[in-house]
Amino acid sequence: MKINYWLEKKEFEQNRASIGTNRVIEMSVMDREDKIWRKSKVEISDQPIKGSQPVALMGPFGEIGDEGIYHIKLIEVLPQSEEDL
Amino acid sequence: MGYDIRSFISDLKQAGELVEINEEVDWNLEAPAYSVISGRFGGPAFLFNKVKGVPKGHRLVTGIFTGTRRRPYKRLATALGIDPTFDTVKWYKELAKRMSIPMRPVEVATAPCKEVIKMGKEANLLDFPFTYHSVADGGRYQMISSTIIKDPDSDWVNMGNYAVSISSGNRIVIHADGHTNFVALYTQKYEARNRSMPIVIALGGDPAVSIAACMVMPPGVTEYDLAGGMRGKPMELIRAETSDILVPADAEIIIEGEMRPHERLPEGPKIDSFGYSAGPRMPYYAMRVHCITHRKDPILTDVHTATNADADCLLKAIARLGVLPLYKYLGLPIKFGTQLCITEAGGTSQHALIKKKYPEDYPGFMQDIIDKVTGAPGLNPLWTLCFTDDDVNVCDMSDWYEAMFTQLNPAKDIIRTAPMMVPTIEAPWIEPSDLTYYSPATIRSSRMVYDATTKEDPPQGVKRASFDTLFPEKVQKWVVENWAKLGFKEEPIWNKSWLDTRF
Numbered sequence: 001m002k003i004n005y006w007l008e009k010k011e012f013e014q015n016r017a018s019i020g021t022n023r024v025i026e027m028s029v030m031d032r033e034d035k036i037w038r039k040s041k042v043e044i045s046d047q048p049i050k051g052s053q054p055v056a057l058m059g060p061f062g063e064i065g066d067e068g069i070y071h072i073k074l075i076e077v078l079p080q081s082e083e084d085l
Numbered sequence: 086m087g088y089d090i091r092s093f094i095s096d097l098k099q100a101g102e103l104v105e106i107n108e109e110v111d112w113n114l115e116a117p118a119y120s121v122i123s124g125r126f127g128g129p130a131f132l133f134n135k136v137k138g139v140p141k142g143h144r145l146v147t148g149i150f151t152g153t154r155r156r157p158y159k160r161l162a163t164a165l166g167i168d169p170t171f172d173t174v175k176w177y178k179e180l181a182k183r184m185s186i187p188m189r190p191v192e193v194a195t196a197p198c199k200e201v202i203k204m205g206k207e208a209n210l211l212d213f214p215f216t217y218h219s220v221a222d223g224g225r226y227q228m229i230s231s232t233i234i235k236d237p238d239s240d241w242v243n244m245g246n247y248a249v250s251i252s253s254g255n256r257i258v259i260h261a262d263g264h265t266n267f268v269a270l271y272t273q274k275y276e277a278r279n280r281s282m283p284i285v286i287a288l289g290g291d292p293a294v295s296i297a298a299c300m301v302m303p304p305g306v307t308e309y310d311l312a313g314g315m316r317g318k319p320m321e322l323i324r325a326e327t328s329d330i331l332v333p334a335d336a337e338i339i340i341e342g343e344m345r346p347h348e349r350l351p352e353g354p355k356i357d358s359f360g361y362s363a364g365p366r367m368p369y370y371a372m373r374v375h376c377i378t379h380r381k382d383p384i385l386t387d388v389h390t391a392t393n394a395d396a397d398c399l400l401k402a403i404a405r406l407g408v409l410p411l412y413k414y415l416g417l418p419i420k421f422g423t424q425l426c427i428t429e430a431g432g433t434s435q436h437a438l439i440k441k442k443y444p445e446d447y448p449g450f451m452q453d454i455i456d457k458v459t460g461a462p463g464l465n466p467l468w469t470l471c472f473t474d475d476d477v478n479v480c481d482m483s484d485w486y487e488a489m490f491t492q493l494n495p496a497k498d499i500i501r502t503a504p505m506m507v508p509t510i511e512a513p514w515i516e517p518s519d520l521t522y523y524s525p526a527t528i529r530s531s532r533m534v535y536d537a538t539t540k541e542d543p544p545q546g547v548k549r550a551s552f553d554t555l556f557p558e559k560v561q562k563w564v565v566e567n568w569a570k571l572g573f574k575e576e577p578i579w580n581k582s583w584l585d586t587r588f
Contacts, residue, residue, distance in 0.1 A: 010365075010366075028351070030223075034138075034211065035113065035222075036211075036225075036251070036252070036253055037224065037252070037351065038253075058223065058366075060354065060364075061354050061364075062220070062221030062223060062355075062362060063221065064221075080252075080253045081256060
């Protein structure tokens with residue numbers, strides 16, 4: 001299974017109540033292609049849903065875990081700065 | 086033009102120490118992996134002419150500061166025109182000599198770093214092959230750079246090397262610790278006045294600038310002067326496009342921008358020198374990028390923090406002298422170069438070895454040193470201090486080990502100070518729950534002090550059985566001078582030569 005995105009474990013834990021609720025929340029998502037974190041609107045789930053992608057969780061010191069256990073549906077990548085608006 | 090990174094690359098290539106790679110390589114782990122494996126066996130530096138995902142001609146060089154375990158300064162010596170075969174003593178003596186003659190830079194009207202100018206939305210950091218160094222990193226980093234800022238109250242220009250995180254196409258986050266001049270200037274002068282701080286990050290150019298930027302200087306000292314001294318020629322500077330900051334004319338890439346008061350962005354984690362993680366992802370100093378100027382076909386220099394890779398060698402090579410101006414400024418009651426040594430094993434910031442006379446230089450000498458070292462900005466990362474006798478050679482680690490293992494009584498000569506918060510840290514934006522992660526080694530750690538000095542007069546009057554203590558000076562000199570006549574090719578390293586090294 002190819003993991004394209006990372007989430008911060010700490011932020012993920014803070015949003016754990018949203019798992020599987022179809023609620024759209026804002027989280028930082030790292031695209032592993034360019035290694036840039038982007039604030040994004042996502043839905044998180046603990047099983048694949050239509051249009052979702054598996055993710056891994058990055059711990060405070062870079063430890064990567066829970067690969068493929070959770071999934072996000074990327075709704076929108078938010079502008080990173082005023083210049084992007 | 087002066088000596089620049091291209092001259093250095095050419096010198097390394099001529100010496101058979103740099104290999105050009107024309108096949109495409111990825112900035113994502115691949116290029117750094119070349120650099121790290123090469124560092125393990127003293128292998129070559131690499132110039133990658135084709136890097137995935139960046140405009141054609143944007144190149145990447147790695148390993149140019151990598152030396153060998155015995156001579157970590159080998160390529161730095163080449164960069165500064167010093168004989169790379171010099172032993173440690175000769176290297177430090179030559180570097181100390183040059184550092185003692187600083188030269189003011191000169192301003193020029195035109196410069197290669199202005200060959201391409203991109204302003205506003207055109208300036209995109211992702212056009213350059215900033216690398217992703219290791220699997221536990223939270224993003225892409227530039228670990229060798231010259232971050233230039235200016236004191237708003239004087240002519241002092243400060244230049245430092247920090248972990249620079251590429252946050253997006255037009256945002257950078259700088260990981261600077263609280264003891265640095267950077268943090269002091271920004272938080273105490275610009276933020277306090279609610280003013281944006283103009284900032285420039287210079288990449289490439291004369292390696293002397295990069296080396297000077299890695300040294301910890303006291304407030305008021307401009308690293309350009311030091312770089313001029315190391316090169317034996319004034320650095321050439323040109324005015325930035327968006328501020329009055331002077332930047333190295335022969336740099337490869339110049340990133341200009343501002344830091345707005347109290348603006349922070351998440352940064353980290355990053356595997357830093359010696360394998361430690363420099364903390365969790367948390368807010369650090371945010372730079373808005375407004376302009377990038379660069380040479381045609383710019384060459385980005387990348388360094389890696391793995392053991393014996395470039396950043397590691399760079400720190401080891403300047404460890405002993407890189408912080409000495411700071412000690413001089415603080416007026417520590419010790420002689421520099423002969424009485425105090427920051428070990429290479431700990432980079433520039435972890436272990437200090439200090440010589441102490443028996444009986445003590447003056448009552449309370451040791452306590453004075455401990456107080457100064459643990460309380461002063463710039464010195465507080467030193468968390469292990471070892472005191473030994475005056476006849477121990479600061480240049481010889483085996484001397485230190487011998488003292489540690491023979492003169493130290495574990496019951497009373499190991500002192501552990503309580504964990505302390507360094508008062509210079511400005512970190513109001515840190516959540517209290519995150520403080521436990523925040524660079525614990527430099528801020529909250531306890532200090533360990535080893536008193537490995539002789540506690541009583543030795544019976545025979547000779548404290549340590551070594552070449553320097555067992556024979557009269559006349560005999561020592563006779564042996565050294567006749568060494569070649571005895572048929573040995575390699576010169577003996579006569580420890581006493583270290584005594585001539587001063588800064």
